[in-house]
Amino acid sequence: MPALPAYPVDLRPCIPVQVAGRYQALGLREVLLQAHRIDDLALPLPPAHSALLRMLTAITAELTGLDDTNLSLDEWHERRRGLLTSGRGLKPQDVHDYCDASTWDLYDPHRPLLQDPRLAEQCTKTSGINKLVFGRPAGNNLSWLSVHTDTAPHPLPSDEAFWHLLIQHYYGAAGRCTTRSAGPHTSGRATAGPLRSTLSFHPQGATLLETLLLHQFPYRGGPQRPPDACPWQEPDPPDPVNPPPPVTWPKRLLTGRSRHAVLLIPNADGSAATNSYLTWAAQHPAYPATDPCLIIDTHTRAKAEQRDTPRRADADRALWRDLDALLLAGDENNTQRRPAVFDTLNDLPDAVRARLRVRVCGFDQDGRTTNSIWYTALTPPLWNWAEEHDPPAARRIAACRQAAEHLAALLRTHANTAWNETQTPTGGTPPAPRRGQKPSRWAREALALYWPRAEQAFWNLVHQNPDEASEPYPVFARTATDALRQAVRPDLARHRMAGPALARAVRALTAAATPAARRTKAARHAQP
Incomplete structure (x- = not known):
């Protein structure tokens, strides 16, 4: 009887890492065993890198006992501090016991990793391998810059299939998908993954283990029911009929909020995936949860349920x-x-x-x-600049960023005004810039020149000129006026009104950066 295709990610070299400046691929088990010697993950796809960090963080929490809800805050910090200073890696026997307790095979017939084998019966048809892979055109989409088509799909090596499987669970699309029938639900529409369109921030240390320890965060809630678990620790795939279990800390929060169900179809030896099913995992609304690696922006004028949103x-x-x-x-x-x-x-x-x-x-x-x-x-x-350790430095950085943003907004407004004045016939009244107006050609070109120079000015202020950083507006005003002059320069000889309009815009930018102008604006906004 021929052997079934298999690809156990805990044993196969599917995770690229960097060790002592050199790159190699390891299985998940070896990554955990060698985490204290590995410099960093080296996945070529940033969303897969971000997703795998969350997966490894949840595993590390259990292996180190940092997921113990009975620890007091002081005990939790003391335990992590001891792990950070010990110089030792994770206990090998604990790693082996953890990996042996779950199925890590991408093509296991009963419990494939992060997949649902029921899709072969519940879906009306396969989705195609191109649907799984980000960057490949699928369905009726045209293949403008790709050799891939649904009529002749290229098999996907199993290590890359693992990366794209992770991306689908975290960043998967909303909308039309392969139709699935489960219990009373028959649907061909999915909702977006929990990290879709977001920006993740990951603290990074000297080694991968240090990085994973820096990702830990203590629990500040009550008893967790049901017990917290990662998807690969559950006895069955997620239930598509009943509401999902509540989001618990840290495992379900980091690894258990997917809105998509996937099933890979391998070739004969398991070296590649040749097809896939990609569909919805739940029809019930997702529970509200805040991912610990996202900046949350608060929109005070929005409705309560839309007030806090992850930074895009x-x-x-x-x-x-x-x-x-x-x-x-x-x-x-x-x-x-x-x-x-x-x-x-x-x-x-x-x-x-x-x-x-x-x-x-x-x-x-x-x-x-x-x-x-x-x-x-x-x-x-940069963490020595955090407000808890160096409040003046943190406030200088914030002031510089705010000044750069403020002058960028003024640059756009005054560039639009100057453009309108130049395009208005002699004797006419130029239209005032409207709120939400698209940037003019001058504004687009000036902003494209401004932001790289603003970044250089920002780092100069932070590193070299801390005294100027306490009053950064003039620096960014000069940056904005230089960018505007360069953007307008080609048109000075072609448009008679371009020179006077540019001069007025430069004067307005320079004046708006003075302390007196900012005090006047602040006082005006403070009035009831």
């Missing part, structure tokens, strides 16, 4: 513009709240705090089906 990933937004949201502790008047994992980093050993960096993973998507681009970045060590 935006490929056009430079990542340094989010630094103050990480470094400031926040208060009841703040409209942004830093990720919960960063609230537990204030009692770290000095050496750990000094080298702590932040890995940023973003997936620029709309809320439903369109995927634009994913990206990642790694900050320099």
Whole structure:
């Protein structure tokens, strides 16, 4: 009898890592055993990197006992501090016992990892392998820049199938999917994954184990029922008929909120996936939960259920513009709240705090089906600037970011005004810029020039000129006027009104950056 196809991710080398500056692939079991020697994960897909970090964080919580709800806050911090300073890895026997207790095979016929074998009977047809893979065109979509088509799909190597399986569970699309019939529910529509279109912030240490320990956060609630568990620890796949279990800490919060059900179909030897089912996992509304690696923005004028939203990933937004949201502790008047994992980093050993960096993973998507681009970045060590350790530095960083944003808004407004004045016939009255008006050509070009220069000015202020950082508006005003001049320069000889309009815009930008102008504006907004 021929052997069944198999691909156990705990044994097969499916997770790229970096060790001593070199890259290699390891199985999940070996990643856990060697976590104290591994520098970092090296997955080439940022959303898969972010998803796997959450998965490994939940596993590490159990292996270290940091998921013990009976620990007091002081005991929890003492335990983690001891793990950070011990220099030892996870206990090998605990790792083997943990891995032996679950099924990690992607193609197990009864309990495939993070999949539902019932889909073969409950779905009307397969979805195709291209539907699983982010970046491949599927269905009737045109293949503009890809060799892949649904008429001749290329098999997906099993290690990559594992990465895309993770991405689907966290960042999967809403809307049309393969029809599934389960109990009273027959539907071909799914809701978006819990991290769709979001920007994740991950504290990063010197080793992978240190990184996973920095991701831990203590429990501050009551008894958890049912007992907390990850999907691979459950005896059965998620129930598609009844409401899902409540979100518990930390495992279901980090790994158990998927809105999609997947089943991979392998080739004969399990080296690749050749087809898949991709459909909905639940028709009941998702329970509200706040992921601990997301910045939460508060919109005070929105409805209560829409007031707190995760910060969206935006490929056009430079990542340094989010630094103050990480470094400031926040208060009841703040409209942004830093990720919960960063609230537990204030009692770290000095050496750990000094080298702590932040890995940023973003997936620029709309809320439903369109995927634009994913990206990642790694900050320099910055936690010594946190408000709890260096309040003046944190406030300087916040002031510089706010000044840069303020001058960018003014640049857009005055560039639009100058454009309108230039395009208005002599003797006519130029239209005033409207709220929500699309940026003019000058505004687009000026902002494209402004933001890279603003980032350089920001780091110069933070690192080299702390005195100027206490009054950063003039610096960013000069940056904005230089960008506007360069954007308008090609049109000065073609439009007679361009020169005077540019001069007025430059004067307005310069004047708005003075302390007197900002005090006047603040007083005007403070009036009832």
